[in-house]
Amino acid sequence: xxIIIISGTPGCGKTSVSKKISEKIKAExxxxxxxxxxxxxxxxxxxxxxxxxxxxxxxxxxxxxxIELYNKGNTEFLIIEGHFSDxxxxxxxxxxxxxxxxxxxxxxxxxxxxxKIKKIRENIQAEILGNCxxxxxxxxxxxxxxxxxxxxxxxxxxxxxxxxxxxxxINVENFLPxxxxxxxxxxxxxxxxxxFD
Ligand SMILES: Nc1ncnc2c1ncn2[C@@H]1O[C@H](COP(=O)(O)OP(=O)(O)OP(=O)(O)O)[C@@H](O)[C@H]1O
Ligand SMILES: [Mg+2]
Numbered sequence: 001x002x003i004i005i006i007s008g009t010p011g012c013g014k015t016s017v018s019k020k021i022s023e024k025i026k027a028e029x030x031x032x033x034x035x036x037x038x039x040x041x042x043x044x045x046x047x048x049x050x051x052x053x054x055x056x057x058x059x060x061x062x063x064x065x066x067i068e069l070y071n072k073g074n075t076e077f078l079i080i081e082g083h084f085s086d087x088x089x090x091x092x093x094x095x096x097x098x099x100x101x102x103x104x105x106x107x108x109x110x111x112x113x114x115x116k117i118k119k120i121r122e123n124i125q126a127e128i129l130g131n132c133x134x135x136x137x138x139x140x141x142x143x144x145x146x147x148x149x150x151x152x153x154x155x156x157x158x159x160x161x162x163x164x165x166x167x168x169x170i171n172v173e174n175f176l177p178x179x180x181x182x183x184x185x186x187x188x189x190x191x192x193x194x195x196f197d
Contacts, residue, residue, distance in 0.1 A: 001071050003092050004166055006081040008099030009127040011109040013150050014081040020159045021079060028075050030066055032082025050119050056087050067092055086135035095166045096145040098133045100180045103195060105151040124195055128182045146175035
């Protein structure tokens with residue numbers, strides 16, 4: 001069984017993309033957000049940040065158990081998606097895909113979701129700083145890791161790239177981490193102050 005981790009800032013499309021991949025290659029999905037809420041693996045609700053604080057000490061063993069169950073079955077591909085999926089122990093990870101999105105497009109997607117301005121800004125700041133990618137880099141993860149700029153891509157074309165990167169073998173050059181740098185683009189256009197105060 002191959003495990004594909006899909007991470008990225010909220011709004012980058014992890015859930016939409018994962019669902020579509022599972023239709024194409026018959027993959028199972030573990031959605032860390034959904035699991036946290038449905039199994040009540042939360043420590044508290046952070047009102048200020050409008051988000052649940054995850055109890056990783058409960059979530060991770062539960063996920064490990066699920067992985068073992070899928071492994072014993074005839075699951076070929078398992079997708080684990082969530083913006084904190086760097087919490088998954090490396091021994092289970094075959095590929096890491098980080099979905100990225102430029103600040104302007106991310107703003108539109110999060111606004112459409114009804115997020116308040118403070119929450120939108122917080123997420124955009126995390127995206128500009130590349131937090132989700134950095135979490136994996138800090139762990140010095142050895143599994144292949146790729147970044148995809150989803151800003152101008154349809155869900156279908158993102159799905160195709162992920163399948164190409166994991167199931168088939170394409171030239172990975174364009175998807176290696178370090179090529180996406182929103183901070184540099186904003187800085188060139190003198191726009192950093194729009195997102196940081
Ligand atoms: N490539 C895309 N093009 C246009 N819209 C997109 C794209 N990807 C996602 N969206 C839209 O952005 C919104 C967020 O997508 P989705 O729920 O898949 O993100 P997510 O990464 O799973 O977020 P979260 O971490 O909060 O669960 C949805 O309304 C979705 O339709
Ligand atoms: Mg999601």
